[in-house]
Amino acid sequence: MATATLDLQGLNFNLSEEHLAVQEAARDFAQNELLPGIVERDNEARFPAQQVKRMGELGFLGMMVSPDYGGGGMDTVSYVLAMEEISKIDASASVVMSVNNSLVCFGLEAYGTEEQKRTYLTRLATGETLGAFCLSEPEAGSDATSQATTAEDKGDYYLVNGTKNWITNGNSSGICLVIAQTDREKKHRGINCLIIEKGTPGFVVGKKEDKMGIRASDTHSLLFTDVHVPKANRIGDDGFGFKFAMSTLNGGRIGIAAQALGIAAGAYELALKYSQERKAFGKQIFDHQAIQFKLAEMATKIEAARLLVYKAARLKDEHKDYVQAAAMAKLFASDVAMWATTEAVQIHGGYGYVKEFHVERLMRDAKITQIYEGTSEIQKLVIARELVR
Missing domain, CATH: 2.40.110.10 (Butyryl-CoA Dehydrogenase, subunit A, domain 2)
Structure with a gap:
């Protein structure tokens, strides 16, 4: 019988102090500046202009751009850590961040002329303007x-x-x-x-x-x-132009995978918290096996998605081929996001169906991660093509 080996390509998933600092900064920003007013912005379909301006000031809009052009000079792992934390709270803000970082800034820095970088990239990386x-x-x-x-x-x-x-x-x-x-x-x-x-x-x-x-x-x-x-x-x-678009989208998939991961993790954290507060039949609903099983499966699938996202980010940082890894991360993380948010709504019961408890918004936000920057069906085609390349 044939045997399979797990090839992690020497990847190390330990996070440095710098990574943890970025993660904490993104979490603080999301909790303190994105969470207030989020329901109203969603209801009114109102662009978070003030919050996006702060994202630029904090360096979240040009994270991977060289400091020569006003960016943070960070690695892709830092970027996905920040994307996950911000997406836990506000996917509308994180998609602004994703497009500016993954598609526009990356494409200009990788393929633009020096004059184009000086003229446009510096303004984008600092958040002076969006792309x-x-x-x-x-x-x-x-x-x-x-x-x-x-x-x-x-x-x-x-x-x-x-x-x-x-x-x-x-x-x-x-x-x-x-x-x-x-x-x-x-x-x-x-x-x-x-x-x-x-x-x-x-x-x-x-x-x-x-x-x-x-x-x-x-x-x-x-x-x-x-x-x-x-x-x-x-x-x-x-x-x-076509090669430019395809190359840029390969990196963009990592950002959207991180967004999907964050949406799923945000829903899971809300569901876990709610399960320890809500009582039914004389005890916390967390103590009911049906809820425990849901949360255990959510935690496991989210962790698997996180490892796929980290792997794709590491491969990109190490200048290795990350096309298949990025497609796998986006495919799996987006499916987990859609499933986990639906489960979170179910755990909340009737409260999950109202805006005040946030999980219904996360469920609506999750769906787009299966569609934009390459549908799930396109990701499967990319993965299949890479299998025989």
Whole structure:
């Protein structure tokens, strides 16, 4: 019979004092500055502008960016620790953090020119402005090659026309990375990524989406009509845009996996606390075996998700191939988040169905982690492809 070996690739999951300090700072910020007013922000779908500004001041919006460009110079493990703690309380705030760190700042630092980094990255890393990653379209979600937005080559500039949908930070961002088709005959090799600033003539923010979850994050459509973009704002060589998007999303999956982990852990902590306060049939509901089994399974699956997230983060920090690990982490953590939040609502009973106890919001927030930055079905395709690569 064939045997299997567990290959952790020499990974060490011990956290340093610096890691623990980041974790504690994120936890304090979430409890003291995000938790107050969170129900009202969710009800009103109100962007947490003041809290996001504080995130920039505390260094949470450019954690992995080099200090040369105003960032914290931290590793990916620090980032996922902070993402988990903030997501336990407010997934709307953590998705702002995720997009700015994982997609926009990472992409610019990894592939941008020195001039682009000095001009744009420093503002993003410090929280002076927010970034948006503009890939999805009405007919281009999971199939990112089907870009209808065009960037027509006009010599020294591109003329951009099209619409982007479901863009996080759509209204609050000042700098957008826009994926657009320049040469349709070349298919995915004819796609470019362009830096477009808010206020550029022809660039209009469209409607705000009325969402089930992460309601306080601003999700908008963006419209481009004859927008002139200098060639100097193209990231990488001509035709590099699709590869840029896929590479950036690989890292982004780690951030969303950490968000899903935080949502699940937040729901579990609320359920555990409630189970020791609520009494039924003359004793704490925690003392009923049915509740114990639920909590035990929640704790186990969350710990498994945490190890997958940490592994992906470590591999990225060690400059090893992390594509499969990131996809596995996102797939598993997002499923755990959806399941654990549902169980948390069940443990709370009728109280779980009302906003005051927070778990119903976490359940609504959890669902998007199975969808954005690559659906669960796409993660399975990525994992399968990596198995035989």
